[in-house]
Amino acid sequence: MKIGKRVELWAGVGATIWATYWLLFVGSFLVFGSAILKWVNFPFSHHPYGLQLPLLGNIELLPHLSLLSYGVLGACVLATGLALLCRSDTFLAVAAAILIAFWVAAPCQIAFQQPALLRRLNAETQDLPMIRGFTKTYLPVNYGPAAEYSKHFELDTVWDRFVAAYSFLGLGWYCFGIGSFLIATYSIRRLRGERGMTVLALGGIPIGVLIIFLTPPVIGQHYFISACTAEAQGNNEKAITHYRKAMWWDQWRGQDINIYATIGDLERLSGSGEDSPEKHISRAEEFKEAREYEPAVFELSRAAAWGGAGAIASRCESARTRVDFGIALYNAGGIGAAVTQWQQALIEDPVQQQGLAFLIARGNYDLGRYQASLDALNGILKASGDKPLLANAYSLAGDCYLKLGRDTDARRSYNLSLKEDILVNFWAMSALGGD
Incomplete structure (x- = not known):
């Protein structure tokens, strides 16, 4: 009887504590847990976790632990708010506001502050279909499940870029946001006095972050629209001026090759005799459309020699x-x-063109350069998080090992291929079966 009463007593105490603090418990669990969940879903590369996604700076090809990551900073902010909760409820409310600001900052950072990251994400969505098309044409086909990504994102407006960035966000970001709002709800309930004014004051933190991120690209979009209008009206000088202002305000437009080409076209139409990188880019785009790749590359090299964002x-x-x-x-x-061109592309753009390593590996295999093919495949195996691509890479590595007479390594590679993609993996299965 005594044991039953104690259990009933403790159950009642537990129920009371849970009813009082469940928002805080669940919210804290989600925020802390988000640090080990995926925050950004890369189509090709490894997905960074909350502990690996830096709040400041660009993410590297191979994500690693960062002390200034969303996961680490979010955990520190929440821990500080919880530690100071005994002194004042306001500290936890401020911590919740900062957490929500972090949550808002993540998609804005991808969309507006790191054009290279958004461009890389967009490039990978286009690289995977290209690689899979190459695989179906020239290699034994693996029919395992593959993640589907949109082949093209509209990135012309601020809203388009925000939607594109949002589409790449992972489970960790969602958990972080839900947890932050649950903690904010709990802290607001505990506030005494004028809750409305306090909520408005604290709400200014994430709103201020959003305004800071949005202001430059919105101004840039204004000048871009004005430039397009001036171009349509035949006012080339005004169009060029406003295009340059749009590029100055908005980092994304500052690296948009189409704007450079448009400025080059307008400069040539206006009869400007001065040389400029934009003119070289304009000519390069014309050559590329005509599939005259060598002169296009030459013109782009001349444009690159000018330096700067161009x-x-x-x-x-x-x-x-x-x-x-x-x-x-x-x-x-x-x-x-072809291999020479792909290798040069990888040198010029080592991060966004990582998918080329598979094509380089296959080309080297066709040329009988089996060790060079294995070297290229090692880069794929380290950098890629796409299972069908990894399965093909392991199978191709197995073929290389067979050619080199390393049967044990070949069998190990084929088994690893099956581990990555076991569903109707004909390439690895036939190799292991001796066909």
């Missing part, structure tokens, strides 16, 4: 041009020349 855009466009050139060469049987 050089970054030119090198990225040159890498994309070399990718197209390499595929055209490969289709025509020029495998060695």
Whole structure:
């Protein structure tokens, strides 16, 4: 009887505590737990966790622990708020406001402050279909499940970029946001006095962060629309001026190769005799549309020689041009020349063109350069998080090992391929079966 009464007593105490603090418990669990969940879903690369996604600075190809990451800083802010809760409820409310500001900042940072990251995410969505198309054409097909990504995002407006950035956010970001709002709800309930004024004051923190992120791209979009209008009216000088202002305000437009090409077109139409990187980019785009890849690459190299933001855009466009050139060469049987173009593209844009390593590996295999193929595949195996691509990479590595007479390594690679993609993996299955 005594044990039963004690259990009943403790159950009542537990129920009371849970009813009082469940918002805080669940919210804290979600915020702390988000640190070990995926925050950004990369189509090709490894997905960074909350502990790996930096609040300041660009994410690297291989994510690693960062002390200034969303996960670490969020946990520190929440821990501080909880530690000071015994002194004043306001501290926890401030911590919740800061957490919500972090949550708001994540998609804004991708969309507006890190054009290279958004461009990389968008490029990977286009690289995977290209690689899978190449695989279906030239390699034994694996029919395992593959994640579906939109092949193209509209990135012309501020809203388009925000939606694109939002589409890549992972479970960790959602958990962090839900947990932050639950903690905010709990802290607001505990506030005494004028809750409304306190809520408005604390709400200014995430709203202020949102305004800071949005102001430059919104101004940039204003100038971009004005430039397009002036161009349509035939006022080329005004159009060029406003295009440049849009590029100055908005980092994304500052690396948009199409704007550089448009300015180059307008400069040529206005009869300007001065040389400029925009003119070279404009000519390069014309060559590329005509599938004259070599002169296009040459013009882009001349544009890159001018330096500045235009050089970054030119090198990225040159890498994309070399990718197209390499595929055209490969289709025509020029495998060695194709590999050379892909390798050069990887040098010019090492982060956004990582998917090329698989094409380089296959090209080297076709040329009998089996060790070089394995070296390229090692980069894929380290950087990629896409299971069908990893399965193909392991299978191709197995083929290379067989050619080198390393049967044990070949069998291990084929088994790893099956581990990544066991559903109708004909390539690895047939190799292990001796077909």
